[in-house]
Amino acid sequence: MNATTASEIQKLVSAEEWQLRVDLAACYRLVALYGWSDLVFTHITARIPGPEHHFLINPYGLMFDEITASSLVKVDMQCNKLIDSPYPVNPAGFVIHSCIHAARDDVQCVLHTHSRAGVGVSAQKCGVLPISQQSTFVLSSLAYHDYEGVALRDDEKPRLQRDLGSKNFLMLRNHGLLTVGKTVADAFLNMYTFENTCRIQVDAQAGGELVQVDPRILDGMAQVMKTVTSGQGANIAWPALLRKLDRENPGYKD
Numbered sequence: 001m002n003a004t005t006a007s008e009i010q011k012l013v014s015a016e017e018w019q020l021r022v023d024l025a026a027c028y029r030l031v032a033l034y035g036w037s038d039l040v041f042t043h044i045t046a047r048i049p050g051p052e053h054h055f056l057i058n059p060y061g062l063m064f065d066e067i068t069a070s071s072l073v074k075v076d077m078q079c080n081k082l083i084d085s086p087y088p089v090n091p092a093g094f095v096i097h098s099c100i101h102a103a104r105d106d107v108q109c110v111l112h113t114h115s116r117a118g119v120g121v122s123a124q125k126c127g128v129l130p131i132s133q134q135s136t137f138v139l140s141s142l143a144y145h146d147y148e149g150v151a152l153r154d155d156e157k158p159r160l161q162r163d164l165g166s167k168n169f170l171m172l173r174n175h176g177l178l179t180v181g182k183t184v185a186d187a188f189l190n191m192y193t194f195e196n197t198c199r200i201q202v203d204a205q206a207g208g209e210l211v212q213v214d215p216r217i218l219d220g221m222a223q224v225m226k227t228v229t230s231g232q233g234a235n236i237a238w239p240a241l242l243r244k245l246d247r248e249n250p251g252y253k254d
Helices: 008-014 015-033 091-103 116-122 133-139 154-166 186-205 221-230 238-248
Strands: 044-045 055-056 073-075 109-113 142-145 169-172 177-179
Touching: 008 073, 015 044, 015 109, 015 186, 015 238, 044 091, 055 169, 055 177, 073 238, 091 109, 091 154, 091 177, 091 238, 109 186, 116 169, 116 177, 116 186, 133 186, 142 154, 177 186, 186 238
Parallel strands: 142 169
Antiparallel strands: 044 055, 044 109, 055 073, 109 177, 169 177
């Protein structure tokens, strides 16, 4: 199907898919706004509701702050375009995302970054240290995956799936950070916490001896997070983030 404009795309997709496109485009721009992007590299994907296993991914070659709801590319599990787009897609970049979506029916969004702090901590043998309040949330659902080179091979997929398991935070050793969420907002808030955890750790390591959080405090952090967000999860912050984006980088809804 040929479609290039927002109005044309809206005619081809459900209202639910269009809202998902708006949220995902906002997520891309927020990642750029907070300085976590790596030029045109890395990806954020979202599963479109329904039995077909269709996904939205960034148009390869656009900066994250350029991405709009209509420019997102709709693909199947093999990264074939389902709606014609003038933009290419990067099948290699879908290797990590596709295997996680395949293994986790509870996940709508997969967010992967190569931020400076994230890659820095991913190269540390100790991994994430329990030295901040932010780290306690991450450590309650953190997994690790050893580096196997640029993620191009299908044979790495089972190991990625095994290592992530049911966790929501994945540190890709010597590579970067990955979060998942039942919504785009959840994946973004998870990454915000993960990124700040790594930045705090790198900053703290430049000072004196570190004080670690009592291990007993780590127990029950999932319930604590529900209390902190008033039971709304990322929805407690997402509307405010969209207002911030409307002020500083509007246009993502196009």
